[in-house]
Amino acid sequence: MSDSLTTVINTFPDGTWQTKRAVAERDLVFVHGHRILDPKEKGFSIVNIFRFEGEKICEQWTVGQRIPDVSLNENPIF
Template sequence: MTKKYIAKDFLKLAAKGHSHEAFRLYVSKDFKHHNVYFKGDANTLMLAMEESSRQNPNKTIEIHHAIADKDLVAVHSHVKQNANDSGVAVVHIFRFESGKIVELWDLGQSVPAKMINENGMF
């Protein structure tokens, strides 16, 4: 299993409401994250992902790019909370040690109703 596969599968599982499984399979016991809206430990983020899935059972993630470089993987995706949501362009950056995710950053930008840039976000 490659680091890119693990990063993408982690995101897909979490989006589908299977955050416990995603963390069990892929996250190190030394995990930390940098989402400013939650405490930096694994359990807090896992529970927040679970709650988000409960509130948004039709959430989707469409992965557009995944780039690996040594111990880092960056995944560029389009996350929608429901079918009517224009969504958010998100970049997740994963750091790995011994085949497990040990650190995670996420950056997002809302998809606007009207885009000036003809190239779009994806």
């Protein structure tokens, strides 16, 4: 487990992660999920993108957005 993931787990012991979808194509894997750090909040929509060389992750990007209290449209975030 990475040091940053260990830090998140130790800092937010009640936090949760729910994978909503995962897509793999050639050397790329995309994982879209719902991260809640505090059960009293709606949390974040997170996308992790991984690029592989063989069996090793050689690049990783993360983008996210806090889930708003009010949406500007009728489309769900997940």
